[in-house]
Amino acid sequence: MSKPLIIAMPKGRIYEEAAELMQQAGYNLSADAEESRKLILEFPEQNIQVMMAKPMDVVTYVEYGAADIGIAGKDVLLEQDRDVYEVLDLKISPCYVAVAGLPNQPLSRIAPKIATKYPKIASDYFREQGEQIEIIPLNGSIELAPIIGLTDRIVDIVSTGRTLKENGLVEYEKITDITSRLIVNPVSYRLKGNEIDEMVDGLSKAVEAESV
Ligand SMILES: Nc1ncnc2c1ncn2[C@@H]1O[C@H](COP(=O)(O)OP(=O)(O)OP(=O)(O)O)[C@@H](O)[C@H]1O
Ligand SMILES: O=P(O)(O)OC[C@H]1O[C@H](OP(=O)(O)OP(=O)(O)O)[C@H](O)[C@@H]1O
Numbered sequence: 001m002s003k004p005l006i007i008a009m010p011k012g013r014i015y016e017e018a019a020e021l022m023q024q025a026g027y028n029l030s031a032d033a034e035e036s037r038k039l040i041l042e043f044p045e046q047n048i049q050v051m052m053a054k055p056m057d058v059v060t061y062v063e064y065g066a067a068d069i070g071i072a073g074k075d076v077l078l079e080q081d082r083d084v085y086e087v088l089d090l091k092i093s094p095c096y097v098a099v100a101g102l103p104n105q106p107l108s109r110i111a112p113k114i115a116t117k118y119p120k121i122a123s124d125y126f127r128e129q130g131e132q133i134e135i136i137p138l139n140g141s142i143e144l145a146p147i148i149g150l151t152d153r154i155v156d157i158v159s160t161g162r163t164l165k166e167n168g169l170v171e172y173e174k175i176t177d178i179t180s181r182l183i184v185n186p187v188s189y190r191l192k193g194n195e196i197d198e199m200v201d202g203l204s205k206a207v208e209a210e211s212v
Contacts, residue, residue, distance in 0.1 A: 006069070010053060010072065017092040018090070024209065025199065025206045055073060058070040068185055071181070072183055084185060090207055094159075096178055097175040100143075100153065100172060112151075123135060142156045147167060147169070
């Protein structure tokens with residue numbers, strides 16, 4: 001039998017939807033994988049291995065060829081700009097990246113401060129707007145920053161809008177819509193093209209079926 005196809009799956013909120021889509025495409029990932037503490041799950045009957053990774057790290061595993069395929073949010077791909085093929089929009093985990101802040105607060109005239117865990121997306125956006133800004137990098141609970149007066153704005157993911165609302169913040173601009181994507185290591189595509197094409201084909205049919 002050929003070497004197994006290695007898939008880096010994100011732990012956390014994308015996992016469930018991604019696993020369901022894989023299931024519909026004929027790849028039976030066990031339902032309790034999310035609860036397990038095992039980081040490498042083997043499915044020998046389907047000749048695949050699943051690596052459970054942090055969403056931000058999935059792209060690293062795929063770029064270095066530790067995984068052949070991965071599933072990652074478009075936010076992560078825009079932020080990291082890595083050497084991987086983005087082959088399919090899975091249309092799961094929809095959300096968007098937005099600029100938000102306290103209501104009725106104009107931006108400081110000189111070097112407004114922007115808190116974010118997406119420094120590249122934020123800098124690219126404000127550069128296009130012709131604004132010189134200072135990025136304050138944070139890893140989570142970004143909404144705290146304008147409330148306590150640390151920054152003028154945040155650049156962060158919005159999904160339901162509940163976090164902004166419950167913290168008294170408003171959205172100023174939408175930067176870009178986000179969904180999860182299937183990514184592939186370029187060398188793996190050459191070496192395992194048939195299996196990868198088969199998986200991409202199965203998943204694109206599952207995505208189509210979901211969107212009707
Ligand atoms: N409300 C949301 N907040 C954050 N990400 C979301 C949301 N809705 C969908 N996503 C998508 O889910 C992806 C996974 O992010 P998430 O914050 O769930 O990871 P996590 O499992 O919590 O890991 P981390 O430990 O990095 O926070 C994001 O990259 C984004 O594409
Ligand atoms: O619009 P909503 O549905 O409220 O979702 C958006 C929130 O969810 C994410 O945070 P997460 O839960 O990942 O926690 P974090 O602050 O630790 O990143 C994101 O950073 C927002 O804070």
